[in-house]
Amino acid sequence: MSGNGAFQEEMNFEDRELNAFALATRAALVAVPDPALGRNLVPELAAAAAVGHRDEVYDTTARPTGAPRRSRRGLVARIALAVALVPALFAGLAVAGVSVPQPADDAFNALGINLPNQEGSDESGGGSQPGETPGTESPGGKGNGQGQDKQNPARAGGRGNGAQGRGRALGKRGIPPGHDGSPGNSGNSNAGGNGNGKAVGKDGTPPGQARPKPVPVHPPTPPKPPAPDQSRRPQENVGVGNGSAGGNGKGPVKKALAVVSQTLTH
């Protein structure tokens, strides 16, 4: 018997009958198979084992060099695509009127791209087109160009009401559109209306002028770091410039496409 004698070791064979039965069972059942079966089967067994061995060798040697390379390439492509989509995502969000995080906005600004509808953006989201015929209202209607500056409420808010038509148009840090911080040239004010419009801030104060108490237009946002041009005072913004007042009436989709194409160009 080629076994390990487990049955005798574990069993208490004081019972002679059971012992005899176990011996008789082995003698009766254990038998040499037909020799022809062995002759035919042994080569098949060897061949089957060799196939399994080759498959295993292939699995352990070939696959690690081939498959991971493919997957790594795909991973790199996926990561590159994801990275490329991030600017487009921010641009799309900005066009849709969502305030993108300041670092993202700064990154766009560093590239010379001003995202629309942002708190610190020089662009305004809508409003009347400069020089528009009095009495007409641009398709943009109310823009989102309300400037906000939590640190300096005097710079926040303000709505440019043209003599004809309406349009909220505020520039960066609450500076009325077209104002660059220096006393501007007279004339050509177009804060939301036509050239003859008068830019009036919220609560009736001129845009950029300090109000007694700031009334935040949007829900409070975390304080922004001071803008580079902090020395600018509200009083300096009283001049009337010639900036654009709130968009040119393009649809948001076109604007989004323009921004995305601009982003991709950069």
Place this chain on the structure above:
Amino acid sequence: MAPERFDGLLASARRGDEAAWSEIWGELAPAVLGYLRGSNLPDPEDTLGEAFLQAARDLHKFDGDWQQFRAWVFTIANHRLIDARRHAARRPMDLMAEPPEPQRAPASDAAEEALERIGAEEVHRVLESLSPDQRDVLLLRIVADLTLDQVAEALGKRTGAVKQLQRRGLAAVKRQLKGEGVTR
């Protein structure tokens, strides 16, 4: 079998060495065939061939010593035995000439003496009186010479359950040998 010898044999068998497979066949086939014959299969040699072919295909997955290898081969044989039983249950048994009795493996004098006393037919009769689970446990313990744990693994049962089946099976064998009835 010495561990070093078995390691060499296993490596050769994995590479497809026919001499190694011939040796494995000679060592294990009689016991596996005995287990299958005791289970009342209509064609035990057919199932024996299937079990060894399965073992050859899966040999690259095996890792262990000679005793573990024996237990592994008997586990495969048990799976093929279950398949053969299901197959036989689905199909009506073919009426064919009874296969020739295989040549008995050489046994010890004590075994020969015991067989003369009990008789091969009596052995078959007693085994048929057992439940299939009891018969599987006793055959794997007596013919395959596996430990309780190895039998439990081969049958997919807990060791305690196997111990219980063995105890009841041996009690049934004792009653049969004394001419009493069998309670399952």
